[in-house]
Amino acid sequence: MTTWIIAYSKDGNTSILRTESDHQPDIDEAVELVMRKAEEQFGDQEDAYEHDPDVEETPATRLAERFGITVTGISQA
Structure with a gap:
């Protein structure tokens, strides 16, 4: 296994965030782990940002809206 x-x-x-995997995580896998x-x-904090209905709903945008994380x-360790 490789450390990513x-x-x-x-x-x-x-x-x-370090993770072990046989393959490089794609962006969707990385967003899920984060x-x-x-x-x-x-998790106990309220949403960091208001939902923008004009922005496409993706895991990455939910991460940014809920926690302000991008x-x-x-990269490989």
């Missing part, structure tokens, strides 16, 4: 680093940004700060971590850490990169 998912970089993400929240409130102007960059953080990382979403799970955010729900554990910030996935910024995926």
